[in-house]
Amino acid sequence: MIALTLAQIARAVSGTLHIAGADTEGTVLAGPVDTDSRLIEPGGVFVAKPGEITDGHLFVDAAAANGAAVAIVEHLVETRISQIVVSDAVQALADLAREVVARVRAHGDLKVVGITGSNGKTTTKNLLARVLQDEGETVAPRASFNNEVGAPLTMLRVTDATRYLVCEFGASGPGAIARLAGLVDPDVGVVLMVGMAHAGGFGGIEGTAKAKAELVHAVRPSGVAVLNADDPRVAAMASIADERGLTVRRFGTGPTADVRAEETETDAAGTRCTLVVDGARLPLHLRVLGAHHVWNAMAALTAAVALGVAPQDAVARLETVELAERWRMQPLGNDRVRIINDAYNASPDSMAAALRTLAQITGPDERTVAVLGAMSELGEYAGEEHDRIGELAVRLRIQRIVVIGADARRLFLAAVGEGSWDDEAVFFATADEAYDYLLTELRDGDRVLVKSSNSAGLRFLGDRLGESFS
Known part of the structure; x- marks a missing residue:
């Protein structure tokens, strides 16, 4: 402070x-x-x-x-x-953060970036922080410090020498992003996507979209809104930005994107694509596993360019990032049995993206194994969304589906109903039971995804498997 x-x-x-x-x-x-x-x-x-x-x-x-x-x-x-x-101690924390950031802004060159979205916030935050840190002192959240306590604690780490503050804004309900972003009035607001994550707290996906749009409303006049052109709900937020006189910069794969990804290919070494930035073509090898992280990289690049970073410098720095965060598409194990621990959090969108990545990075002589737990905070949509993921796993031809916990049982039943028979799909009540099974079931050539919401605790199972097959 x-x-x-x-x-x-x-x-x-x-x-x-x-x-x-x-x-x-x-x-x-x-x-x-x-x-x-x-x-x-x-x-x-x-x-x-x-x-x-x-x-x-x-x-x-x-x-x-x-x-x-x-x-x-x-x-x-x-x-x-x-x-x-x-x-109110929590309100006092927020008030102190507002005061500190305002004082630094008043006599310094501090620029503030706010990031929100149903998925990808932490990865994008880390990618952007990596790009900006070579430009000047950068403060970004530890882990997923994005709530009413974590966000102000991040803001309070700024000093008189800080040039960039990157804030991650999560929300458990309407108004939360507005309150957090209102503490700092971001110069740049990044909206990644609108999905079913936490949909139970917003009354559905349209309520989620309205909540994420609170960040665009909070960007200071003459600021920049960075929007995902491939997500219709996010792209529609450009009208809010236009009404407020903000500059809109888009990222995505379509022709309207200012930062566009083309020729994307994914394997076990990461994802390669060509980024088109204001007409220039820049190759990118993103070592963070998963093609879906290309959108996070594009978002980080778009925000960095809006802050004046040269695109080629930003791309070079993105290529140095090997891991977005612990428990997020984290490679563990060894070359014979590779564990991918992505169990810090889960939503229907991130679960689907992780399963597709597992299918993409597994060779013809290797076997796909998905170890899956519950997705939390889906409210009335929980049943149908777990059904959808179970069906998707079968359609992606995942060869072993291991489901853990009573809250995820519908995922298991959906997989069986979709055609995962003869022990291709198995269910265990606890992670310990699943661990004992996997120790005897896993074999050379297996590629294993561990994925669940934080509350299911499967990230620790992923760590145990990583140690056992290290």
């Missing part, structure tokens, strides 16, 4: 300052901000956020022991450090 006095922090969060020890209102802090007492560093700010399982107020002393200089709390606690009492 930038240097602020205790009094300035208190004003920013509309809190009441209670000074302890040798502190004064003018005491200057410049340490990091966190809600996890275990991650607090000397001089840091601890935000005591109440949680569903525990309460941050119980850990103020632990934060102080790790060097916290002040705690933002909803009620005073017994501790030796200064405290700022607020009515």
Whole structure:
């Protein structure tokens, strides 16, 4: 965080300052901000956020022991450090992030990019951060810090030297993206796609589209909207951008795209294509597994070009990225049994893309094995979407379908109904049972996809399989 006095922090969060020890209102802090007492560093700010399982107020002393200089709390606690009492700690975190970003913008050259979409946010964020970091100091979220806590924590990492802030915006319901993006008023807003991820929280895909469009509404005047020309719901957001006087830059595979992919080929070494950028043809070898990541790469490139990065430089940097993020199309195992751990999250669109990738990268003498768990947050659409994925796996000729968990049972039944018989599709109640089965079932030449939503926990099964076949 930038240097602020205790009094300035208190004003920013509309809190009441209670000074302890040798502190004064003018005491200057410049340490990091966190809600996890275990991650607090000397001089840091601890935000005591109440949680569903525990309460941050119980850990103020632990934060102080790790060097916290002040705690933002909803009620005073017994501790030796200064405290700022607020009515809502999460809102205070957001207010502090808004203040810090505004101060850096006021006397610096900070540019802010916001990224949203039903799928691909984290991969695109990492690709764009890799491109921008060679241009100047770049701050981007760790992992998937994209909610009401994670996004402000990312924003608070900016310093006076930061040139680019890349924000990832997720949403559990209407208005969430508007609130988060409104903290920073992005210069560039990137909308990747509108799919069924979290559709249960939005009342369907049209509600999801409206929520994602909140980012276009939040881009500052004279800013840039980067839109997926291949997704009709995203492409339609150009009308919002036009009404607000924004520049629209499109990516995709069609003729309207400013950044266009042609001649795409995918194998186990990644995806090769030709990118057409404002008439120039640039070859790209993207080593992140999966042809669907070409759209994420195009989105990152389009945003980077909008910020003034030379296209050829951006493409060269994209080619250095080998892994988007842990548990996202992460290659594990060995050359004989290759495990692809993509179980950090799952939606119908990302599940389908991962299954297609598995089919594409498996040679004629190799076997496809899909280890699949539940897709969460689909609400009333859960049953039919699990049916659709089970049917797709069979139509893609996936040779072994291993389904885990009661919430994914309809996927298994759909695969059987589509024609996956004679133990081609199997069901296990737990990951441990599936692990025991796979240890004896997997053989040389197998290409194994592990895919589920985070809540299903199959990412840890993927890690175990990767270790067993390393």
